[in-house]
Amino acid sequence: MEALGWWGVPLAVLGGAIRGSTPFLFVSLGECLTEKSGRINLGLEGTLVMGAMSGYGVSYLTGSPWLGVLVAGTCGMVLGAVHASICARPRVNDIAVGIALMLFGLGLAFYLGKPFIQPNAPRLPAIPFGWWSESPQVRAALEVNVLFLIGAVLAPGLLWALYNTRWGLAIRAVGDNADAARTMGYAVDRVRLLGTVAGGFLAGIGGSFLSLYYPGSWNEAISSGQGLMAVALVIFARWDPLLCLFAALLFGGAGALGPALQSVGITSGYYLFNAAPYMLTLLLMIATSSTQRTLKGAPNELSVTK
Amino acid sequence: MRLLGGSPRGAAEALTIPAGALAVSLILFGIFVAMAGANPLGVYETIYSGAFGSWFSWQNTLQRATPLMLTALCTALPARLGLVVIGAEGALIIGALATVAIASVLPGASHWTVITAMMLAGMSAGGLWVGFAGGLRYYRGVNETISSLLLNYIAIALMNHLVGGPMRDPLVLHRPSSWHVGERNMIGLIPGMDVHWGLVFGVVGCIVTYVLMQHTVFGFAARIVGGNVRAARMAGVPVGRLTLVTCLIAGAAAGLAGTTEIAAVHGRASTSLVVGYGYTGILVAFLARQNPLAVIPVAILLGGIDAAGGLLQRWHDLPDATVHVMRGIIFLVILASEPVYGRLRVFQQSVVAPSNGVVPREAA
Numbered sequence: 001m002e003a004l005g006w007w008g009v010p011l012a013v014l015g016g017a018i019r020g021s022t023p024f025l026f027v028s029l030g031e032c033l034t035e036k037s038g039r040i041n042l043g044l045e046g047t048l049v050m051g052a053m054s055g056y057g058v059s060y061l062t063g064s065p066w067l068g069v070l071v072a073g074t075c076g077m078v079l080g081a082v083h084a085s086i087c088a089r090p091r092v093n094d095i096a097v098g099i100a101l102m103l104f105g106l107g108l109a110f111y112l113g114k115p116f117i118q119p120n121a122p123r124l125p126a127i128p129f130g131w132w133s134e135s136p137q138v139r140a141a142l143e144v145n146v147l148f149l150i151g152a153v154l155a156p157g158l159l160w161a162l163y164n165t166r167w168g169l170a171i172r173a174v175g176d177n178a179d180a181a182r183t184m185g186y187a188v189d190r191v192r193l194l195g196t197v198a199g200g201f202l203a204g205i206g207g208s209f210l211s212l213y214y215p216g217s218w219n220e221a222i223s224s225g226q227g228l229m230a231v232a233l234v235i236f237a238r239w240d241p242l243l244c245l246f247a248a249l250l251f252g253g254a255g256a257l258g259p260a261l262q263s264v265g266i267t268s269g270y271y272l273f274n275a276a277p278y279m280l281t282l283l284l285m286i287a288t289s290s291t292q293r294t295l296k297g298a299p300n301e302l303s304v305t306k
Numbered sequence: 307m308r309l310l311g312g313s314p315r316g317a318a319e320a321l322t323i324p325a326g327a328l329a330v331s332l333i334l335f336g337i338f339v340a341m342a343g344a345n346p347l348g349v350y351e352t353i354y355s356g357a358f359g360s361w362f363s364w365q366n367t368l369q370r371a372t373p374l375m376l377t378a379l380c381t382a383l384p385a386r387l388g389l390v391v392i393g394a395e396g397a398l399i400i401g402a403l404a405t406v407a408i409a410s411v412l413p414g415a416s417h418w419t420v421i422t423a424m425m426l427a428g429m430s431a432g433g434l435w436v437g438f439a440g441g442l443r444y445y446r447g448v449n450e451t452i453s454s455l456l457l458n459y460i461a462i463a464l465m466n467h468l469v470g471g472p473m474r475d476p477l478v479l480h481r482p483s484s485w486h487v488g489e490r491n492m493i494g495l496i497p498g499m500d501v502h503w504g505l506v507f508g509v510v511g512c513i514v515t516y517v518l519m520q521h522t523v524f525g526f527a528a529r530i531v532g533g534n535v536r537a538a539r540m541a542g543v544p545v546g547r548l549t550l551v552t553c554l555i556a557g558a559a560a561g562l563a564g565t566t567e568i569a570a571v572h573g574r575a576s577t578s579l580v581v582g583y584g585y586t587g588i589l590v591a592f593l594a595r596q597n598p599l600a601v602i603p604v605a606i607l608l609g610g611i612d613a614a615g616g617l618l619q620r621w622h623d624l625p626d627a628t629v630h631v632m633r634g635i636i637f638l639v640i641l642a643s644e645p646v647y648g649r650l651r652v653f654q655q656s657v658v659a660p661s662n663g664v665v666p667r668e669a670a
Contacts, residue, residue, distance in 0.1 A: 042392075086638065089645045095390050095451060096592040097641050099585055104634025110627035225459065232456055268471055275463030278456045282448075285456075291447035303390075304449045 015141030016256020024248035026206030027230035030199035037195030038175035038301030042098025045227025046105020051207025053113035056218035060121035076204025084196040158241040175299035238297035327643040356617035357610025371609030375508030376563035377587025385596040393454025395584025396461030397432035401561025404431035409487035432561015440553025483576040504566030516598040
């Protein structure tokens with residue numbers, strides 16, 4: 001930070017926001033899709049860590065990080081299918097199933113991941129958008145990973161698809177009123193199964209980013225809770241995929257603010273910055289909730305907004 | 307038998323279905339370890355002896371069950387009102403921080419004064435933490451599941467902030483930790499056992515809250531709210547006060563778990579408190595079908611599985627995460643067995659228990 005002084009702070013936050021937001025982005029898009037269909041999946045933390053482990057393992061064994069990303073997504077799909085099929089049974093609480101799957105996914109990832117803690121696997125590439133600059137800080141900040149770019153395209157794409165395709169209509173109909181959707185001829189449980197499986201796919205990819213790009217190795221402490229936090233993020237983003245992108249950047253940037261300030265000598269309050277997104281989400285919920293109606297933008301079938 | 311289901315048949319059902327689910331999960335887990343090349347029967351035997359095979363393993367099991375009993379109450383009690391609170395993790399941390407803080411402002415006080423103060427501080431701090439979520443639910447309509455989840459992360463960040471700065475003990479180098487509450491202020495072991503007094507707090511907490519929820523006017527009113535909030539309001543039940551008080555008690559239980567983790571185990575607050583007791587407690591509550599008395603055996607069962615982890619590694623060359631896989635399978639199978647209640651012909655004519663004990667609550 002010597003060359004840029006205080007200007008280094010926003011630059012480091014920008015770089016950190018892009019880097020830190022990628023797992024948030026994928027997990028929250030997945031969670032958003034699942035919640036749009038009327039179910040909440042609190043198990044994405046387990047999916048994320050399972051994705052991190054399987055992605056790293058496959059990249060190490062085959063030498064192809066992209067194959068790792070694909071396998072990570074597939075693992076997420078399997079966990080999503082388990083969640084959806086248990087929740088489809090009557091009187092089962094989706095929150096409890098989510099937490100059970102979170103613990104199961106973490107356990108399975110630690111169990112299968114033991115052999116991959118030591119070795120080095122090939123990592124995902126990044127695109128150096130900062131090539132024009134002499135400054136190493138600018139170069140570092142503008143080195144954007146490919147998964148973030150994919151996610152940034154996916155977010156508006158998902159928004160468009162939700163409101164302009166037959167699939168999007170089915171998901172929203174099922175999420176807003178299951179009985180009405182049933183009379184319209186939609187198979188409610190099947191739509192939710194697909195929504196949860198697709199959500200698990202995205203969350204698994206978010207996990208592979210952790211092990212294959214940043215921090216870029218597999219260990220048991222790889223996730224700092226991004227999977228559970230995605231639930232808060234989706235509420236913050238009002239169930240809008242495009243807003244998920246900005247919320248993910250905000251959550252990622254808040255995490256990067258602490259280290260950036262530390263580099264210019266501000267060391268206190270480091271952890272409080274990390275908590276800022278949660279306090280913001282809580283304040284937002286306090287400000288906009290009401291005892292009379294559900295949250296604006298929330299799918300009506302969602303248990304946690306009733 | 308009235309403890310379980312209201313009728314002998316209900317009781318038989320409440321015992322048979324979890325036992326059947328447990329058997330199914332053991333078979334699934336056996337297939338899992340067989341794929342890893344271990345002998346399933348040998349693994350079962352090891353888990354049994356590691357959990358309940360000797361007095362030594364029993365003590366280990368009870369020690370691990372202690373925090374789970376108290377954190378499970380944090381979910382089980384509000385569930386009677388139809389609320390799904392998942393904030394035990396945060397309440398435990400806040401209770402632990404309050405315990406450390408109160409011990410540091412009472413340097414010269416007597417042993418019993420400090421211990422009483424620590425317990426009261428932990429319980430009030432945890433109670434206010436979850437009570438806040440309950441208050442938000444009642445007065446602002448903020449969903450208690452999400453707010454308690456957010457409060458967990460805020461509590462973790464607060465603890466990291468305090469143990470990394472204002473409350474940091476500079477003499478501890480390997481990880482940021484708070485001051486020690488003082489060796490002479492520690493809660494000791496139960497005489498004749500290698501288990502600390504926290505176990506007694508846990509068991510007493512479960513029994514007291516069971517009596518409160520099952521045999522008092524308060525508990526009766528709470529169950530009416532859980533059944534139908536509008537009908538409860540019509541009958542003049544003070545829904546707001548019930549919600550607040552129940553959440554206060556629930557948080558106090560988790561806060562007490564924080565106190566015992568500090569005053570009986572760690573001595574100081576650090577990230578070693580964040581090991582998922584809160585989240586495991588949620589599942590203990592669901593497996594116990596939100597019945598405070600059933601929390602005791604379920605917590606002991608899970609404590610036993612935890613205790614067996616090290617032995618599996620030593621005797622079968624399985625990773626220590628094996629028991630986490632087993633725990634996950636048990637949770638999933640038991641949750642999936644929920645629809646079986648009231649469906650088996652043998653148990654018909656019995657009173658059907660409400661789903662999970664959690665009744666979806668209409669918009670308040």
